[in-house]
Amino acid sequence: MGKFLAILLVGCAVIAGGGMYYLQVYHYYDEVVSIPGTDVALTPQGSSEAEPVSYDNFQGIDADSSPIRYRACFTTSLSHATLDKTYRSYKPAEPRVAPGWFDCFDATEVGEALESGEAKAYLGTENVQYGIDRVVAIHEDGRGFVWHQINRCGEIVFDGQPAPDDCPTPPEGY
Numbered sequence: 699m700g701k702f703l704a705i706l707l708v709g710c711a712v713i714a715g716g717g718m719y720y721l722q723v724y725h726y727y728d729e730v731v732s733i734p735g736t737d738v739a740l741t742p743q744g745s746s747e748a749e750p751v752s753y754d755n756f757q758g759i760d761a762d763s764s765p766i767r768y769r770a771c772f773t774t775s776l777s778h779a780t781l782d783k784t785y786r787s788y789k790p791a792e793p794r795v796a797p798g799w800f801d802c803f804d805a806t807e808v809g810e811a812l813e814s815g816e817a818k819a820y821l822g823t824e825n826v827q828y829g830i831d832r833v834v835a836i837h838e839d840g841r842g843f844v845w846h847q848i849n850r851c852g853e854i855v856f857d858g859q860p861a862p863d864d865c866p867t868p869p870e871g872y
Contacts, residue, residue, distance in 0.1 A: 730758030
């Protein structure tokens with residue numbers, strides 16, 4: 699009887715673990731349906747409104763379960779020189795790891811390219827959701843990557859503290 703209960707317990711644990719893995723890595727993600735001209739936007743210097751930029755080969759995923767699960771890849775012909783003089787840079791850009799099956803987005807590779815200067819990060823959309831910025835990194839070879847990142851105001855408010863004076867007022871419920 700003891701062996702049966704041990705096997706049953708281990709079997710339940712394996713099934714539950716496999717189910718949780720599947721839910722976290724596959725189930726909650728949906729493909730982002732590309733709307734040409736709107737998927738990739740950058741915020742110009744001196745502005746707070748993002749504007750679309752030219753791009754090709756867009757691939758994206760998102761999930762309703764968390765505002766920081768958005769990831770996307772694309773290509774662009776825009777040069778770093780043009781981007782630097784036109785759009786707001788973003789620091790510190792910290793790429794978020796994507797599921798292994800979304801193979802166009804390698805957070806380690808993007809992070810190393812940002813550190814070496816081969817890629818540069820720009821503000822996509824500030825507060826795409828309160829406290830969450832959309833960050834766009836563009837490699838010098840034209841490969842681009844997008845992710846959502848918690849900004850300074852979000853870190854403070856999500857930690858349960860009141861928003862600093864220089865932050866927007868959080869919506870009800872924060």
